[in-house]
Amino acid sequence: MAGELVVIALGGNAIKQAHEEGTTEEQILNVDKTAREMALIIKAGYRPVVTHGNGPQAGALLIQQEESRDHVPAQTLAVCGAMTQGQIGWMMQNRMSFRLLEADIQRPVCSVITQVEVSEDDPDFKDPSKPVGPFYTPEKAQELQREKGYIVREVKPGVTNSWRRVVPSPEPISIVERESIKQLVEAGGIVIASGGGGIPVKREADGSFSGVDAVIDKDRAGFKLAQDINADKLMILTDVEKVYINYNKPDQKGLDSISVAEAEGYLNDGHFLAGSMGPKVQAAIRFAKWSGKEAIITSLDKALDALEGKTGTHIVK
């Protein structure tokens, strides 16, 4: 098992397209496309550990939990995260196993339910900003604030009924199940882990971990996963083949290979959107800086080409 160990953080499109409703059938079709690309990467000799987002799935589940609240106890946000790891993990391991079988590759694939440690002292707990779950009327939002202690915010100021619950998005400190993930990888397995940024947990005084109402950014968690399992590369997949500076302007320019210092410069100059390319570039910078190894940002269909240095944006120390 000498191939490079690559943590691959999938984009949202890998599971659900924006225009879709989100039926099981639609999601399995999307996951299957992703699985084909992963099989190509494995066939080429790489050892991927795959991580993914869960935004639309967690959103749907939170609506279901909310709407049935009078009949069935709504589970905590941590439990909902765990549930979407099962949901998406199953679809991924199912289709990846098949695409490997088709390529005549015998490698066990499985999903590991993954907790990610965060700190209560993270500044984001003081000023939560990540919207989760359904949209509310101002009245309903206030009721939830009163009764459930939710922090609510009008996420599109001026737009009617655009109130939502907001939760912290703290920094990941460590991947709790890193040893199990490493064991599987060392035995030649393909692992799906830390879905949805991981189930956020904090360390209690007695040493136990307890679930917290938070959502960890999946690319940041992907960086932490790559760090904790000592990956050779971190690859973050998104909608575009390369990272651009002056994006959507006449002098737009795709980046091929840049240093950490250059990437930090572009980031500080505001070239990357906060909710979009920003966190991806940040996660890539952290990996390159910490490990001295390469981080790549590209699109799903270019993933193998990018690993082979033919395209994508490469950030190196």
Next chain:
Amino acid sequence: MAGELVVIALGGNAIKQAHEEGTTEEQILNVDKTAREMALIIKAGYRPVVTHGNGPQAGALLIQQEESRDHVPAQTLAVCGAMTQGQIGWMMQNRMSFRLLEADIQRPVCSVITQVEVSEDDPDFKDPSKPVGPFYTPEKAQELQREKGYIVREVKPGVTNSWRRVVPSPEPISIVERESIKQLVEAGGIVIASGGGGIPVKREADGSFSGVDAVIDKDRAGFKLAQDINADKLMILTDVEKVYINYNKPDQKGLDSISVAEAEGYLNDGHFLAGSMGPKVQAAIRFAKWSGKEAIITSLDKALDALEGKTGTHIVK
């Protein structure tokens, strides 16, 4: 890692008590009690692979999926099974890790999302009998039959609005993720697997597995897991310390150690209830018969004593 490898199939009480609502907090407390017992077993040198049911959790999720159907696409039964594996698996690995830490034992614990293969030719597909999800009025049941193709049945004949969807409960053929589970066990890990009887999948013509609308009995799946990972023992935990013949009658008698032939005799004589002790005894018989090794039925609080031969019902070849 020379300790005996034991597949432990937990009873429903291990996660949710019958009188409880099923909040996250209640379930974590129950799971914690279970985790303490598992830690004792690990401390005594055994290597458990833990499996569990998901009845109440899947039931709650199906109600939530159903009630929000107009806003959010309901996921398939296979996906719901995967989601409850994430939910329960997380709680278990979380509390088991803590109880091991407390006992000064360094062993990684994780949950593996697990598919279980079934056959479309299983006779149960012709005559589904396992009720799942909410209770319906006869009108709603007929509507779902018409629109969704559900098979519905009045599960308590004569009781108003006791219509439910019924699905097949086919025999498990193989644990798809057995290699990953074995890899983790061999590396010294504690694994939670095949929750809720596993995600039922069938083999398609192209070689892929697809999810099926079915529910596999968790004790039968536990037997198959024990077989597939070559466990030394299968232990099925339930409400009672021992299996009884003439249960609740004046001549009731607890069974200590019986042969497969004796167990089959009692089973055929109708000593064990079909929906309750029957499938447990059947699963235990299969394991003892197939492996020549020991199957044990006992209660959670007697689990370690039973492994050490002090109590419980032992079925041997």
